[in-house]
Amino acid sequence: MPIRLDIATPERLAYSDDVDEVVCPGVEGELGILPHHAPLLTTLGLGELRIRKGADQEFFAIAGGFLQVRPDRVVVMAETAELGSEIDLERAHEAREEAERTLEVAYLEPADLARARAGLQKALLRIRVAERRRREGPRHHG
């Protein structure tokens, strides 16, 4: 029995389909969800969201948000959600270099430091998700 997965961001509905398994980046570690999971409400962190659908796999880069597991469906409400194949790898690399350059400066205001760190983490995540997509295409992975 498949589960219905909705991934919504404030700006759009990023994904809505029946899937077999979802692995989410929970704040306290990864969280795998299979059909008949108990109803759950939790918060999500920055990380990779994996979707398995039959023999196919898809990857999303997710930043912050909430996960709601209901008997009939799984709702992911993320602040941003990008499908691995849609990520612009070049731009992600640029963002990473930019953040690294900022972090090399000897002293930063705490707010700037936090922003640069978050930017770096996000860029690294996007690179990881985009490259994973490239390495293990959906076909040869179960």
Next chain:
Amino acid sequence: MPSLKDLRGRINSVKSTRKITSAMKMVAASKLRRAQAQAEAARPYAERMEAMLSRLAANVAGRPGAPRLLAGDGADRVHLIVAITGDRGLAGAFNSSIGRQTRNLVRRLLAEGKTVKILAVGRKGRDYLRRDFYDAMAGDMMFGGRRTIEFAQAQEIAERVSAMFDRREFDVATLIYNRFHSVISQIPTERQLIPLPPPATEGEGKGPGAMYEFEPDEETILNRLLPQNLAVQIYRAMLETNAGFYGAQMTAMDNATRNAGDMIKKLTLNYNRTRQANITKELIEIISGAEAV
């Protein structure tokens, strides 16, 4: 009686005005489509957020440790009004109806002896409200003329509002914006943001699906959900304002184009009559001149 030359000039001027208004109407129509699509795309998130929040809020409300954003302090002395208008004009009564609504609310609150602060979003509203309530202005923000409205913009406003709330600079926050009812009708709407009014969908939270596990716990989740909800509410209002603005502008420009057409018709009639009268007058002069010879 204006001369033929004057009339010709006026007809040409109205004609070029009509060209501008009809071009603006066209532009507004295409921007309206995009704005509507954007508002549509944002709906799933907002609806799910609302459902989740009302379920959680029903569980936590009334408990002593309820988050301030949800329950407030019980005080009702200082009001913050977030008024959202467009950045630009030429949209009929779109911006001024928000101005009027805000002014009425401010007057009413002042008459009740409350203190009022205003945060204006959109250039038109800022200009309008600053004129009347200079001392009450707590800040302003613009849409910034981007093609799309980004969630980050709403987040920035929400952060400012919650920072003010954390500093206890107000007790109650109300949002005033134009609800997008249809392309030709936008309704000025007030919506209380803080404290959050109890959800209208009563009973849903008590259904069999309400038995959730929470990780880490309800309060923690609620404390993350509430600021997010604030941003989502503001984002939604901004999107509706954007769509409504182009709807109003399209209607206004459609009217203006029609009026210009009527005006051209009237002026052309007048022009032809005057021309005919001149010809008749000249003929009479020629004939009576010939008779006199």
